[in-house]
Amino acid sequence: MTDPGIRTPRGDDDRVVDLSEDFVVLPEQTTDDTDRGWGERPGGRDDWLLAERPPHWD
Numbered sequence: 001m002t003d004p005g006i007r008t009p010r011g012d013d014d015r016v017v018d019l020s021e022d023f024v025v026l027p028e029q030t031t032d033d034t035d036r037g038w039g040e041r042p043g044g045r046d047d048w049l050l051a052e053r054p055p056h057w058d
Helices: 046-051
Strands: none
Touching: none
């Protein structure tokens, strides 16, 4: 006779593992690797930086 309050350990074979493609372990980009994380306003200045590059970069 077993006590219903005592759980018997289950093996790894009984554990359900999600192997779908939608499962994400780590995000592609962390929050500190964004404009806001660096303390900048969103939108960027890429166009301005490209227009202001030195002539020897061409």
